[in-house]
Amino acid sequence: MARYNPKDVEPKWRARWADADAYRTKTDPDKPKYYVLEMFPYPSGRIHIGHVRNYAMGDVIARYKLACGFNVLHPMGWDAFGMPAENAAMQTGRHPAEWTYENIAAMRDQLKGMGLSIDWSREFATCDPSYYRHQQKLFLDFWKTDLVERRESAVNWDPVDQTVLANEQVIDGKGWRSGAVVERRTLSQWFLKITDKADDLLDALDDGRLDGWPDNVRLMQRNWIGKSKGLSMTFDFADAASALGGETGVRVYTTRPDTLFGASFIALSPDHPIAKAYAEKDDAVAAFIAECQNIGTSEEAVEKAEKKGCRLPLEATHPFDASIKLPVYIANFVLMQYGTGAIFGCPAHDQRDLDFARKYDLSVTPVVLPKDADADAFTIENEAYVGPGALYNSDFLNGLSVEAGIQAAIDRIETMGSGEATVNYRLRDWGVSRQRYWGCPIPAIHCPTCGVVPVPEEDLPVALPDVPAEAFQTPGNPLDRAEDWVNTTCPKCGGAARRETDTFDTFVDSSWYFARFAAARDETPVDKAEADYWLPVDQYIGGVEHAILHLLYARYFTRAMQDTGWLSMAEPFANLFTQGMVTHATYKDEAGDWVFPEDVVHDEKGARHADTGAPVAVGAIEKMSKSKKNVVSPEDIAGTYGADAARWFMLSDSPPERDVEWTDSGVAGAWKLINRIWETVDEHADIAPLSLLDGPAPKGIEKDESSVALRRITHGAIAAITDDIEGFRFNKAIARLYEFVGVLRKSANIDNWVRAEALSALTRLIAPFTPHLAEECWARLGGEGFISSAPWPEADATLLKKDTVTIGIQINGKRRGEIGVPADADKAATETLALNDATVKRHLEGATLRKVIVVPGKIVNIVATPNS
RNA sequence: GCGGACGUGGUGGAAUUGGUAGACACAACAGACUUAAAAUCUGUCGAUCGUAAGAUCGUGCCGGUUCAAGUCCGGCCGUCCGCACCA
Numbered sequence: 001m002a003r004y005n006p007k008d009v010e011p012k013w014r015a016r017w018a019d020a021d022a023y024r025t026k027t028d029p030d031k032p033k034y035y036v037l038e039m040f041p042y043p044s045g046r047i048h049i050g051h052v053r054n055y056a057m058g059d060v061i062a063r064y065k066l067a068c069g070f071n072v073l074h075p076m077g078w079d080a081f082g083m084p085a086e087n088a089a090m091q092t093g094r095h096p097a098e099w100t101y102e103n104i105a106a107m108r109d110q111l112k113g114m115g116l117s118i119d120w121s122r123e124f125a126t127c128d129p130s131y132y133r134h135q136q137k138l139f140l141d142f143w144k145t146d147l148v149e150r151r152e153s154a155v156n157w158d159p160v161d162q163t164v165l166a167n168e169q170v171i172d173g174k175g176w177r178s179g180a181v182v183e184r185r186t187l188s189q190w191f192l193k194i195t196d197k198a199d200d201l202l203d204a205l206d207d208g209r210l211d212g213w214p215d216n217v218r219l220m221q222r223n224w225i226g227k228s229k230g231l232s233m234t235f236d237f238a239d240a241a242s243a244l245g246g247e248t249g250v251r252v253y254t255t256r257p258d259t260l261f262g263a264s265f266i267a268l269s270p271d272h273p274i275a276k277a278y279a280e281k282d283d284a285v286a287a288f289i290a291e292c293q294n295i296g297t298s299e300e301a302v303e304k305a306e307k308k309g310c311r312l313p314l315e316a317t318h319p320f321d322a323s324i325k326l327p328v329y330i331a332n333f334v335l336m337q338y339g340t341g342a343i344f345g346c347p348a349h350d351q352r353d354l355d356f357a358r359k360y361d362l363s364v365t366p367v368v369l370p371k372d373a374d375a376d377a378f379t380i381e382n383e384a385y386v387g388p389g390a391l392y393n394s395d396f397l398n399g400l401s402v403e404a405g406i407q408a409a410i411d412r413i414e415t416m417g418s419g420e421a422t423v424n425y426r427l428r429d430w431g432v433s434r435q436r437y438w439g440c441p442i443p444a445i446h447c448p449t450c451g452v453v454p455v456p457e458e459d460l461p462v463a464l465p466d467v468p469a470e471a472f473q474t475p476g477n478p479l480d481r482a483e484d485w486v487n488t489t490c491p492k493c494g495g496a497a498r499r500e501t502d503t504f505d506t507f508v509d510s511s512w513y514f515a516r517f518a519a520a521r522d523e524t525p526v527d528k529a530e531a532d533y534w535l536p537v538d539q540y541i542g543g544v545e546h547a548i549l550h551l552l553y554a555r556y557f558t559r560a561m562q563d564t565g566w567l568s569m570a571e572p573f574a575n576l577f578t579q580g581m582v583t584h585a586t587y588k589d590e591a592g593d594w595v596f597p598e599d600v601v602h603d604e605k606g607a608r609h610a611d612t613g614a615p616v617a618v619g620a621i622e623k624m625s626k627s628k629k630n631v632v633s634p635e636d637i638a639g640t641y642g643a644d645a646a647r648w649f650m651l652s653d654s655p656p657e658r659d660v661e662w663t664d665s666g667v668a669g670a671w672k673l674i675n676r677i678w679e680t681v682d683e684h685a686d687i688a689p690l691s692l693l694d695g696p697a698p699k700g701i702e703k704d705e706s707s708v709a710l711r712r713i714t715h716g717a718i719a720a721i722t723d724d725i726e727g728f729r730f731n732k733a734i735a736r737l738y739e740f741v742g743v744l745r746k747s748a749n750i751d752n753w754v755r756a757e758a759l760s761a762l763t764r765l766i767a768p769f770t771p772h773l774a775e776e777c778w779a780r781l782g783g784e785g786f787i788s789s790a791p792w793p794e795a796d797a798t799l800l801k802k803d804t805v806t807i808g809i810q811i812n813g814k815r816r817g818e819i820g821v822p823a824d825a826d827k828a829a830t831e832t833l834a835l836n837d838a839t840v841k842r843h844l845e846g847a848t849l850r851k852v853i854v855v856p857g858k859i860v861n862i863v864a865t866p867n868s
Numbered sequence: 869g870c871g872g873a874c875g876u877g878g879u880g881g882a883a884u885u886g887g888u889a890g891a892c893a894c895a896a897c898a899g900a901c902u903u904a905a906a907a908u909c910u911g912u913c914g915a916u917c918g919u920a921a922g923a924u925c926g927u928g929c930c931g932g933u934u935c936a937a938g939u940c941c942g943g944c945c946g947u948c949c950g951c952a953c954c955a
Contacts, residue, residue, distance in 0.1 A: 215872090215873095216872065216873070216949085216950085219871075219872065219950085220871095220872085220949095220950055220951080223870090223871065223872095223950075223951060224950090224951075226951090226954065228954075228955090230955080252955085253954095253955070254955060255954090255955065256955075267955090307953080331953095332953085333953040333955095334953080334955080335953075335954065335955090337954085338954045338955075339954070339955065342955095343955045344955085345955085346955090350955065351869080351953095352953055352955075353955080355953095424954075424955095425954095426951090426954055544949080544950095547950080548950080548951095652880090652892085652893070653880045653881060653892085653893065653894080654880065654881070655881080658874095658880095658881095659948095660880080661879095661880080663879090663880085663894075665894055665895070666880080666893085666894065668894090669893060669894060672908095673893095675908095727884085729884090731880090731881075731882085731892085731893095732881095732882075732891090732892085734892080734893090735881090735882075735891065735892035735893075736891095736892080737892095738892055738893070739891080739892070742892095806888085807887090807888075808887075808888030809888085810887085810888080810935085810936070812935080812936095813934095813935065813936050814936095815888055817888090818888060850935090851935065852935090853887090853935050853936080855887055855936095858887050858888085859887040859888070859936080860887095861887080861935050861936060862935090863935050863936095
């Protein structure tokens with residue numbers, strides 16, 4: 001008997017699948033479709049064990065649905081634009097395109113080595129001009145449809161690298177790469193008006209359209225959109241004539257208009273136009289604003305920053321009581337981007353306002369009285385009261401609840417004409433401009449005469465100019481310096497003009513790739529009829545780290561494509577599964593440098609370096625990352641044990657949504673099982689081939705106990721594993737397979753037909769997990785064609801019913817034994833059987849029976865009290 | 869600070885609606901085979917007591933509901949994730 005050798009077997013089957021074009025998908029309106037998609041990878045260089053987990057999960061679903069008779073689409077491509085390619089260009093002097101396409105080639109080979117059922121004919125990279133030209137077309141359509149806006153916006157500017165940085169790239173107020181202090185600059189940027197769709201993006205989270213999404217992702221999106229209902233209102237200036245900036249009052253936004261009588265100051269954002277007007281006339285104000293801008297936008301900075309303000313020579317009149325004058329400050333904690341960029345401060349009921357009021361010695365008037373509190377004794381010390389209660393100190397609002405007070409205050413302000421109920425979102429419009437070379441060029445032209453003009457469609461694509469690799473050694477965007485490319489003529493007036501040199505945020509690239517996979521056409525972004533057949537994606541699988549941005553942008557983009565007539569649905573992903581990360585222990589040597597796990601040995605003295613013997617510190621178990629060196633190469637594993645073993649291990653033990661720690665012993669366990677299956681199949685191939693199943697079941701097997709027992713196990717396994725795959729419980733499906741194999745190996749004297757039935761089922765059940773092994777087993781058993789085209793096994797319901805069941809017996813809630821009862825025994829019969837059980841009798845001696853609770857098929861609980 | 873998830877043997881984890889806690893696997897230990905080792909196979913494996921039958925305890929901690937709680941409720945403790953000066 002030959003030992004199973006994946007090094008020969010796996011490439012053989014992959015070659016045969018490829019020759020037969022086994023996973024090529026065609027649109028077929030007569031068949032039900034199923035679109036499985038895993039988030040496409042960034043071509044960083046090598047595939048990572050996390051990719052193996054992600055794509056193995058998708059492949060299980062794809063192969064399972066294929067076996068169930070669905071027309072399955074399971075494509076793959078590359079999210080290929082982005083910063084790492086430019087960083088590599090800076091470090092290695094290689095052109096981003098060269099680096100990227102080389103990585104793609106290497107990773108494609110690796111992925112193919114996993115034996116995934118992917119339709120490779122649909123592959124593309126987002127950096128292919130044949131992809132991004134359509135993205136440019138979509139953008140032009142969005143522009144025409146008023147989904148796009150050009151607007152000034154503050155950005156983090158790195159003065160050394162001369163580029164815009166994302167917030168995540170600003171560390172302690174400094175550029176992550178250059179270390180230079182980041183400046184805030186205002187640039188004209190392109191925006192997609194996602195806030196216009198905020199309500200629908202929010203509604204869809206709860207109205208059933210996204211029932212196939214995990215609750216936590218929906219919640220994160222809800223919080224991110226952050227809808228709040230409140231009041232926008234104007235506080236008039238007491239001496240409007242002397243106010244700078246040409247305004248007679250200031251507009252504020254509040255969600256707590258019920259606390260208006262507790263107002264003690266007005267605060268403006270340092271970026272507020274009125275603040276800026278004063279800064280021009282007053283150096284102290286200008287200095288304060290400059291100081292605020294230096295704090296930076298990072299979270300830590302914001303958290304530590306003390307509340308500070310700068311008093312303006314200005315007072316506002318209280319709308320409900322003209323005798324109350326409120327001082328106006330510029331305050332560092334007020335954000336220009338949210339609401340109106342100005343607030344009224346009510347220190348008693350807002351912690352920030354209270355901190356500010358204490359610092360500047362402003363009045364603190366409580367206006368909400370907690371239930372059971374005494375109005376005379378209730379005071380605010382250093383903690384604002386934000387809970388419910390009854391309004392007081394509040395004139396016409398007195399006695400109302402917070403909710404009723406909010407409404408009453410809004411009504412009064414609206415009647416007075418000085419404000420109106422307003423909805424605000426935390427979500428901001430999506431700035432898509434990046435001052436980068438390696439991205440999709442934004443198809444716009446700047447003309448000194450005509451302004452910003454769209455590139456005519458017939459001129460698409462606006463292809464990236466071929467700049468030399470050395471261009472990346474100079475700070476700044478190489479596109480700015482590509483004079484031949486930048487200088488062009490205006491499509492409107494024909495005069496000299498310049499191209500837009502910003503490229504799209506790479507999130508744009510990944511916001512519609514799923515549609516392109518399904519319905520690509522050379523001349524249009526998608527074919528609508530084909531997109532209607534395939535979309536939405538039935539099962540989308542990826543990391544939870546994309547729970548907010550990518551998924552929200554893709555949802556927005558689908559709506560925008562609906563508005564522009566390219567698609568006919570709003571939601572791109574019907575079902576979403578977020579899988580956990582693959583983690584591994586980290587190691588550091590005495591110098592504090594990371595050490596690869598393969599260089600670490602464990603002995604009685606602890607962890608040491610394999611070569612030097614120097615002690616190594618064992619660090620936290622973390623997500624595998626190159627920088628921490630805690631990576632395991634999938635190629636090594638596949639080389640030793642085969643792709644099937646790697647896939648099997650990645651899916652066993654841990655629930656798919658949870659993080660899994662990589663261990664070497666785990667893969668060895670997978671390898672053992674693969675061999676056991678092969679041996680079992682090989683031993684039976686001649687005596688129990690699949691051809692036996694062409695004939696009818698032998699007479700009398702329904703009376704043969706061991707045959708019936710094995711058939712029950714076979715059909716029980718089919719039912720349970722099917723259910724587990726449907727529910728993404730791959731770890732449980734695998735546990736079931738272990739059990740099934742264990743029983744089958746010990747089935748020596750059972751009828752061959754019954755064993756052939758079990759082997760047929762087993763082979764088809766493992767096919768989604770270990771496709772190469774399954775094909776080899778299928779062929780060995782004499783199966784016809786690929787197992788990938790064999791139908792999924794069906795469980796025989798009559799074999800799932802049990803004749804007798806074992807149920808537990810409790811006495812006073814404690815388990816005292818178990819009995820076998822007929823499966824259809826009623827309560828009375830079960831109770832009689834239980835009470836006649838010897839153990840039960842023994843326990844009931846000297847006690848009085850009080851009550852017997854029977855849950856048929858599950859448990860009997862006998863309540864008794866001792867006689868004393 | 870706000871929102872959410874989770875906490876079960878030495879380990880990963882099962883127990884889907886309250887109903888026999890610990891399936892399946894890893895590690896460990898013992899045995900078989902072997903000159904030996906590896907591989908493979910067999911067995912043991914929550915804790916305590918007991919030769920055994922069995923008994924008692926046991927799902928982060930404290931309390932509650934119930935005939936019955938890992939599961940439900942209240943209060944703590946801990947870990948992880950998301951958001952974070954959002955008015």
